Every structure is written in structure tokens, then in C-alpha cells.
Amino acid sequence: MQFTVTDQGDGIAVVHIAGRLNMVTAPRLREVVAASVAAGQNRVAVDLSDVDFIDSSGLGALIGGLKTARQAGGDLRIAAPNEQVRLVLQLTNMERVLTAYPAASDAFHG
Amino acid sequence: MAVPVRSARSAAHLLFLRVAVLVTVALGANYIIWRWFFSLNWDAWWIAVALVLAETYSLIDVALFGLTMWRARDRELPAAPVPDLTVDVFITTYNEPVELVKRTAQAARRIRYPHATWILDDGNRPEMREAAQLLEVGYITRGPDWQNRPLHAKAGNLNNALMSTEGEFLLILDADQVPLPHILDHTLGYFNDPKVALVQTPQVFDNVSAGDPLGSQAPLFYGPIQQGKDGWNAAFFCGSNALVRREALMQLGITRYVLEMERVVTRALAGAARVLDRAGRADDAQDPIVQTALHEVGAAIGDTRIAIAAGETIGNATYTLQQRIASVSRDLVAVDLRLLTLDLAAIAELQVETDADSFIPAHSLELLAARDLSPLGALESVQVLLRSIDVDRADEAQPLMPLATISVTEDMATSMRLHGLGFSSVYHHETLALGLAPEDLGTMITQRLRWAQGTMQVMLRENPLLQRGLSVPQRLMYFSTMWSYLSGYAALVYFAAPAVFLCFGILPVNTTALEFFLRFLPFMVANQLLFIISSHGISTWRGQQYSLALFPVWIKATTTAAANVVFHRPLGFAVTPKTRQEGTAAWHLILPQIAVAIVLVVSVIIGVTRLGLGLGEPIGTLVNLAWVIFDLLILSVLVPAARFRGSTTKESTP
Numbered sequence: 001m002q003f004t005v006t007d008q009g010d011g012i013a014v015v016h017i018a019g020r021l022n023m024v025t026a027p028r029l030r031e032v033v034a035a036s037v038a039a040g041q042n043r044v045a046v047d048l049s050d051v052d053f054i055d056s057s058g059l060g061a062l063i064g065g066l067k068t069a070r071q072a073g074g075d076l077r078i079a080a081p082n083e084q085v086r087l088v089l090q091l092t093n094m095e096r097v098l099t100a101y102p103a104a105s106d107a108f109h110g
Numbered sequence: 111m112a113v114p115v116r117s118a119r120s121a122a123h124l125l126f127l128r129v130a131v132l133v134t135v136a137l138g139a140n141y142i143i144w145r146w147f148f149s150l151n152w153d154a155w156w157i158a159v160a161l162v163l164a165e166t167y168s169l170i171d172v173a174l175f176g177l178t179m180w181r182a183r184d185r186e187l188p189a190a191p192v193p194d195l196t197v198d199v200f201i202t203t204y205n206e207p208v209e210l211v212k213r214t215a216q217a218a219r220r221i222r223y224p225h226a227t228w229i230l231d232d233g234n235r236p237e238m239r240e241a242a243q244l245l246e247v248g249y250i251t252r253g254p255d256w257q258n259r260p261l262h263a264k265a266g267n268l269n270n271a272l273m274s275t276e277g278e279f280l281l282i283l284d285a286d287q288v289p290l291p292h293i294l295d296h297t298l299g300y301f302n303d304p305k306v307a308l309v310q311t312p313q314v315f316d317n318v319s320a321g322d323p324l325g326s327q328a329p330l331f332y333g334p335i336q337q338g339k340d341g342w343n344a345a346f347f348c349g350s351n352a353l354v355r356r357e358a359l360m361q362l363g364i365t366r367y368v369l370e371m372e373r374v375v376t377r378a379l380a381g382a383a384r385v386l387d388r389a390g391r392a393d394d395a396q397d398p399i400v401q402t403a404l405h406e407v408g409a410a411i412g413d414t415r416i417a418i419a420a421g422e423t424i425g426n427a428t429y430t431l432q433q434r435i436a437s438v439s440r441d442l443v444a445v446d447l448r449l450l451t452l453d454l455a456a457i458a459e460l461q462v463e464t465d466a467d468s469f470i471p472a473h474s475l476e477l478l479a480a481r482d483l484s485p486l487g488a489l490e491s492v493q494v495l496l497r498s499i500d501v502d503r504a505d506e507a508q509p510l511m512p513l514a515t516i517s518v519t520e521d522m523a524t525s526m527r528l529h530g531l532g533f534s535s536v537y538h539h540e541t542l543a544l545g546l547a548p549e550d551l552g553t554m555i556t557q558r559l560r561w562a563q564g565t566m567q568v569m570l571r572e573n574p575l576l577q578r579g580l581s582v583p584q585r586l587m588y589f590s591t592m593w594s595y596l597s598g599y600a601a602l603v604y605f606a607a608p609a610v611f612l613c614f615g616i617l618p619v620n621t622t623a624l625e626f627f628l629r630f631l632p633f634m635v636a637n638q639l640l641f642i643i644s645s646h647g648i649s650t651w652r653g654q655q656y657s658l659a660l661f662p663v664w665i666k667a668t669t670t671a672a673a674n675v676v677f678h679r680p681l682g683f684a685v686t687p688k689t690r691q692e693g694t695a696a697w698h699l700i701l702p703q704i705a706v707a708i709v710l711v712v713s714v715i716i717g718v719t720r721l722g723l724g725l726g727e728p729i730g731t732l733v734n735l736a737w738v739i740f741d742l743l744i745l746s747v748l749v750p751a752a753r754f755r756g757s758t759t760k761e762s763t764p
Binding site: 023026030063067095099 | 277508
């Protein structure tokens, strides 16, 4: 599991996750998003293209990050989910809250 | 006490039980139909109707009990758990003595299956933190996010801990529930079935003295009743000594979050439009800049509604709206400053007027004071609404609340929602933890009141009969527990009816003695047999006594819960003193019951006198005397309870 944060400028950060986003890694995602927002990048795009599995705790971390970003006047968006992630978003109705962008670079310029 | 409580129920026993259920319900129906249609004494309708309603209540109660027992299930010990599962053991505490929590934490550390132990200290006590460090167990308290936001008691405590831990399974223990070392070995195996979200084990107390004067042990509930519910996949969560699957809880948290956000946003959008309309029409909102701002906000809201209707996610729709509102707000700051100067000028004028001839234009003063009448005030209230059109759940400490916060008994509401999502539950009938029961009547009454209030809150907020995801038997199983808490009203009638007859000779039943007994006795006998068969050797008399004798508690629970849910009044917990009043019995806690007992005894005297004078009807008097004696036997449970001073051997009191 790896997190890579890239500063895109204009208050935008891309968080790239590789591996499984589950109950073990979820707390770290929340920390990464919180740190990014605290550093002034309150528009966070989460790149899910290399996430091969997500569970409800992973989704929970995305929602937690969304709250953190919104309260700082920013936003959290998700991009490039694979089939499994898409299915989980559907089953939990999260697709009605979060728009899945095709690529992280589009998330705030779509 | 630490011996596993297992008793296999044979197929023959189950068959016998089902016959008893059918016979009881048939005889009960026969009796109650006759009571409603052929024996009501309309001349004394006030007591006659009350009595037949109480009897109908009891028959429904028995029928629900019969349904519960219909598929009572004994489970075999599950397969040994697979290795490498991750488990968090949560010990929840608020104000229990540190020593007591330490005792539980030490036992938790000795649980054999690998796990992490955490003390969830809602009291945020330094000495508890220190104790946790010494014991090398985790320590969790609420973070700054919870400041000035609803704490949600134990549900909030658990929800907070869920976010900072990562075990696949959670064992939840109250501060006083000391677990046995094999608690996980005997329960984790159930989770091999991915649908299983919850495993509940009994709550048993080892500080209860012989005879259990306070009725702390609940052998009928943590036994036949939970086993019966288990047969319908409706065994429910009781807050402690239970294992929960984290994934199920989190899934619940997320689906509830989505539901909640959709509801809040839809409602707020509609509400904001109304507020804008009102603000725009106000006489003093005619400033052109304010009008433009209001117009822009209105347009933004309209666009948001259109976007959501067209399939935009609420995340994006609300973000776009918030950005537009932010720019409108920036424009308004200038206006705000200008109006503020105008306000000051107006106030200055008023003061001059007041000083000059002490004439106070009350109307104008009120206008100025009521900020929401001024254009900015109106816009401010609009802003409050707009702020709620967001997906950040700003009013709560965390966006996900997996454990239900709609009730003070979060456990029952949570398991009902888990069942609604299609998960299943298990009742494992083996004592795997030993707790401490209340040691005085006051604490016991407070505890029962809380359970009853919580159950009523769930019934009023999320009535199980109306929950779509639940099967019909599941709905009835949850409803059954709620129904049983309405017994206070029936008890009142059962105490009043014989007293009314003995004192005034008024009989609510219009019949001959023979007809009455022919219908009533078979039902009563079948009913008692059903209880004996179901309880399978467990004594249920103490439980029956308390279910009637605590009638003021049940009545108070229903009224306060209704006031809470409907009128948003606080439940108003009675705070019980931590130290028992030495040397005095707790008679003051049971004044209504004492009053009832006095009325019953007086009515016996009057009844016997009336019989002696030839005024009373002999058979009726006899029946009602027997009834009063039964009532007094029921109430007698409170005498040792009020005098009880706790078991002397225990040093700690929860």
C-alpha cells in the first residue's frame, strides 16, 4: 500500500493510492488528506486507478476526507475506479454522492 | 457460574412446545372473542373496556411469545476460528471506578485468541489513561471534533473508536463485564459465514446474591427468548458481550450517510427556497443590492435542484452551490458594512427620541431587535440553511455514525438496521463474560427505565413493522420486545379491576361464574404450561413479578420517550446517587406500588365486610379475593428489593 501526493498547484493535490484501500489503510488515507488540506491544498483528487480492492472502511475514509476538505472550503473527488471499486460505490449508493472522474487530472478541470 | 449454560432442545420438545403455542393461542382467541362480544358489562364500560383491552394486550403478548419460541434454536459450538483474524476488544467506560475497568482490561488481555485491547474512556480521566499505559492496552477518548457537537453517549464512544482502530472484528464489553479467556475461540468461527454481522452472548452477573432480589439475571431473555429470536434470524445486539463485524458496521454507516445526506439536502433545498421567497417580499429587503443577491442565491438553488434532478451527484451539486454562495457572500460584505452604519444611525435617532420625551416606539424597537426581519438577517438565516446543503455533516463530529444514534439503546437499533441490510445475527448461548449487576433498587430502576425508554424511542422513530429490509418474522421479533414494554398500562388495570369489584360490587364481566371459568381457566392453564415448557427448567417467576410490579417505570418510559420523539423533550434521566443510603430501605422509590398495595388490602377488608353484610356476591368476591392475593404476591417482590443493601462480598459497585 502506497500513497503518493502530488501538488498540482492552484490549491489542488492528487493523492495516488496503490494496493488495497481497506480497514488497515483507511486511517492513513484520512491522515494524508488532512495533511494536504492543512497545507493549503484543500482540493484533493484521489486517484484510484491502482486501487485493486476497496471495502466500506476505505469508502469511510473517502467520506472522512470529503468532510475535512469541505470544511476548509475545498472538495474531495475521486477518479479512475476499477470495476470492483465501481461496484462497491454502486452497492452502497455512494455513486449518488461522489462523481467518479475518468482521470485525476480531470477531477477539478472537467 | 462460569460453567457453560447449554441444554439441548430435542425435536420432541420443540414439537410439544409448538402444540402448546397453538393450543394457548386458540384458547386465548376463544376467550377474548367471548369477552369482547358476549360478556362486556356496558353499564360499567369504563372498567369493562379497560379490562378487555388489557386482556387483549396480554393475549397479543402471549402470541408474540409463542411465535418467538416457535423456532427456538440451540446452536452447536461453531468451528474453531481460522488463524490471523484481527480483533479489537473495546471496553467502554464513562464513570466506573478505575479499579473495576482495570479488572476487565486485565481479563481482556488474557483472552487467548490474538487481539488488541482498548479502553474507550468517555470520562477522559488521566488516571484511567495511566492505568491503560501500565496494563499496556490502548486508550481512546473523544478528539476535538466532538467539542460542541452531540456526543451520543455510548454509541458516540464506539463510533469514535471505530475510526481509529482497524480490527476486522470487534468484541464489545461494558466496563464491568469480565471476559473469559476462550470468549473469542468459541465465537469467531460463526463469522466464517460472510453474512454474519453479529454474535451476541449472554449477560450474566456474578455479584448477585441467592434469590436475586433485584431480578438482575435475565435467564428467560438470555436463553429461550434470544434463542427463539435467533431461530428467525433476529437475535439482537444487547450492547455488551457481543462481537460485531467491522465491515458490516461500516457498510451500515455508509448507507445511512448517503440516505441522510439525500434527505437533508432535498429538505434544505426546498426550505431555502421558501426562506428566500419570504426574505424577498419583506418591506425592508428592498435595497437593490440585497435584492440582486437574493435573486442570485435563488437562481443558484434552482440550478442545484435542476442539476440533482438531472442526475448530478449531490457531492458535486452542493459543491457548485457552495462556491456560488461564497461569491454572493463576498459581494454582500460591502452591503453589510453600509447597512450597519444605517442601523447605528437609526439606533442613535431612537435614543434621542427616548431621552427627549420617554416615548418608546415599541414596534420599531422590536423591528430592529428581530434581526431576521432585516434583509441581512433574512439572508443570514438563508445562509444557515445553505450551509446545511452540504455533504460534510457539519453538525456531527464525524460523517459516519455506524452505531445508531436515534436511541439511548443504540444496540437494538443498530442490529435492526444490520438485519435490514441483509446481514444475519447469532445468539451463542454460553456464558463467556461475568459482570456486576446493580446492587440497589434505585440503580436497578434507573437501568430498567433507560432500557425501556430506548426501546420505545426505536419503536417511535424506526418502527420495526414498517422496515422494508426486514422479513415479517424479524419485524415481529423486534416489535415483540417493544410490545412487552407497554405492560405498565395493563398492570394498572389488573390491579384496579378486583379493587373496583370488592369496593363497589361492580363486575366488568357480564356473565355467570361457570361460563367465565369454562373459557378462562383452560386458557390460563395452557398459558402457564407454555411458559413452563418454554423456560425449560428455568425459573421465570421473578421475571413475571417484575414485569408487572415495575409498572410505574414502564409507564414513565413510554410517556417520556413519546415526549422526546414527538416534542423533542429531553428524556430526563433520574440521576441516582452513587452511594447507597445506608440503613434506610428504598421505600421512596416505589410509592406508587405501595399505594396500590394499600388500596388492594383495603379493598379486601371492604370486600369481606360486604360479603358478611350480604351485599357482596359470594363467587365474585372469592374470585376477586384470589386475584388480589395474586396481585399482592406480584408486588411482594419489591419488599426484599427495597430492603436490599447489596451483596456484602463485593468491594466494587458499578
